[in-house]
Amino acid sequence: MELQEIQRKIKTLRGVKVMLDYDLAMLYEVKTKSLNLAVKRNINRFPEDFMFQLTKDEFENLRFQFETSSSNYGGTRYMPYAFTEQGVAMLSSVINSPKAIAVNIAIMRTFVKMRQFAMDYKELADKLVKHDEQFTDVYEVLNYLVNKDKVESKQKDRKRIGFKV
Numbered sequence: 001m002e003l004q005e006i007q008r009k010i011k012t013l014r015g016v017k018v019m020l021d022y023d024l025a026m027l028y029e030v031k032t033k034s035l036n037l038a039v040k041r042n043i044n045r046f047p048e049d050f051m052f053q054l055t056k057d058e059f060e061n062l063r064f065q066f067e068t069s070s071s072n073y074g075g076t077r078y079m080p081y082a083f084t085e086q087g088v089a090m091l092s093s094v095i096n097s098p099k100a101i102a103v104n105i106a107i108m109r110t111f112v113k114m115r116q117f118a119m120d121y122k123e124l125a126d127k128l129v130k131h132d133e134q135f136t137d138v139y140e141v142l143n144y145l146v147n148k149d150k151v152e153s154k155q156k157d158r159k160r161i162g163f164k165v
Contacts, residue, residue, distance in 0.1 A: 006110040011082075013058060017114065018082035019107070020054075020062075027103045028095055036081060038094045045094065050087035054079045085111045 009023040021039075025032040039046055054062070059079055083091065085108070092104040 003106065003110045003113060006107055007114065010110065010114065011062065013054070013062075013082050014052070016084055017111065018084055019088055021081040021083070024083060024088070024091065027107075028097070028100045030095065030097075030100075032080075035091075035095065039081070039091070042094050045090050046083075046087055049084060050090055051081055051083050053081050 006027070009019055009027070010017050011020065012018070021035055022032045025035045028035065039051065056079065088104065088107050088111075092101060
C-alpha cells in the first residue's frame, strides 16, 4: 500500500483529518455497506470524535472539490461516514482480516508522516519569521539598489541645462 495513495484519500473536515467510509472500504477491499454494518454493530466503539456522518452541505462541498459521483447517477445515496485517525484505528478491531490489518498499519503510518510534516513545516515557518526580522536591513539595501537604477535612468533621459562646451 503506497502512502501517497492513502494520503490522497485523507481529507480535512470540521478541522480534523478524516477518511471517508467508501475510501476505507475500497482500501480494505470490502463493500461500503459491509463496513458500515460492522461499525453499526459495534457503535459503542465509535464516539463522535472517532466517527461522524457528513451533512448534506459537507458532502456537496466534497463532491465539487474532489469530483465524486452524483447521487442522481448511481453514486452515494447516503451521507458517508468520516473516520478520524482514532476511528480508523478502532476499525482494525471491527474488521479483522489480514488485508484490513495491513491497510490499517499503512494508514497509521500515513497519519504519522502527515503530522510530522506539519510539525516540520511549522518549525521552518517559525525560523523564517525569526530570520526575516534580521534581514530587514538587507531588504532596504536591495530596494535602494533597485530603485537607484530607475532614478539614474530617468536622470539620463532629461535634457541638460546650462552652458554647452
